[in-house]
Amino acid sequence: MTNTTSNASQRARPYAGLPWLVLALACASQFMVILDASIVNVALPSVREELGFTATGLAWVVNGYLLSFAGFMLLGGRAADLFGPRRMLVAGLLSFSVASLAGGLATTPEVLVAARVAQGIGAAMMAPATLAVINTSFTEPNARAKAFGAWSASGGVGGMVGALAGGAITTGLSWRWVFLINLPIGAVLIVVAMMSLAGTRPGRRGSLDLVGAATGTAGLAALIYGVMQSADHGWTSAPVAGPVVAGLLLLGVFVVVEARFAGQPMVPLRLFRIRGVAVGNGMLLLFGGIAIAMWYFSSLFLQNVLGFSALQAGLGQTPAAVTFMVIARWAAALLPRTGVRPLVTAGSACFLAGFGWLSLGHADSGYVTGVLGPTLLIAVGIGLTFPTLMAVATADVPEGDAGIVGGLANTASQAGGSIGLAVLATAAGTRAAASEAAGSSPVDALAAGYDLVFLMAAGLGLAIAMVSLLLPRHRRRG
Structure with missing residues (x-):
């Protein structure tokens, strides 16, 4: 009886001992991935020169x-499921670190771009592995929700630190150190991963679905590439329409292969019969556009309309980033008690109020009333929704599919951000051009474009609330 009670206690307290180290590793790896997505931005002028x-x-x-x-x-x-999250996390960290070294030592544009592509591949190996580690290490609902809150908050820390550190490192040292700084971080995380994940499952027997991997990866890459090109070309132009159509065709082939021909499909379509996986990924796709509108376009508003420097803009967004981190941890603790809908509804209300307020901004707006107030509201909404959506999209799946489900969730969020950036940037540019043609000053025209973006983001928040109605009602556990 004593042994049984002790074992049950250990399962109910997954944060005791080793799981804390596992969670720290997952959060630090996610921090590294998001840090690198933001830290480079401030260094771009120096890189170009x-x-x-x-x-x-x-x-x-x-x-x-x-x-x-x-x-x-x-x-x-899928590789994390087949070969084990430990192997893939270590391989991703190693690839990411080596690519960072190549980027820091680059002497030509071609080498630096190649290094960045390699960094992205390393990050794509790391991110799903961290979610697989959390899914398999934290099975008790309260502990699992808290783990997702910490993982989500670590991404916010990475984005905030990246915005601030990029300017400081570039000014005080050199742009090369925004890449080289990853080497000591990566080395420490590799050692921690080898130690803390030594007892995790090595993976399962099986072979990688090569046809599915080729068509799925190429289809996603072509689709996202085409969407990215829309910022410089019209949606019906060959540089946009060609890759988009090719990507959609490849993704169609991918679905057919997975459904009919793959013995061990890269993405088992049966996973979409789990309502949380299907609906959660749909909401994450919409959420990607909201995140872009908040962090990217509010930064542009601060710099291009209010006249802030890049470093001042990063500091101006810091209160919102801190708010997001605090609310994400709090929301994760509430999720097992409240269920999904109340948190998503509250988050959507914050999006509507915050983006609606932000859309009133103009060149004479003050920082406190024109930006700080609304971005704090939006940050509360992001903190309530992001860890909730990630938990929904990765819950109730077999352990052997934790990696691919984590990959799906990350892909939905990233694809939503890429598509959202292209659509919102096009809308902002069109509105700004029309406003300037009507006689507005260049700054007022830009403000009009950003205001439209913020209204569209409010609509995305409302759409998330509507989609969440497809989820089953929360049932309290006895």
């Missing part, structure tokens, strides 16, 4: 990372 990038080529320092990260996420998730 030293390496001689063209304006179009410079964008691929960012896009190369995002494209490979989103495109290879499903492959990374």
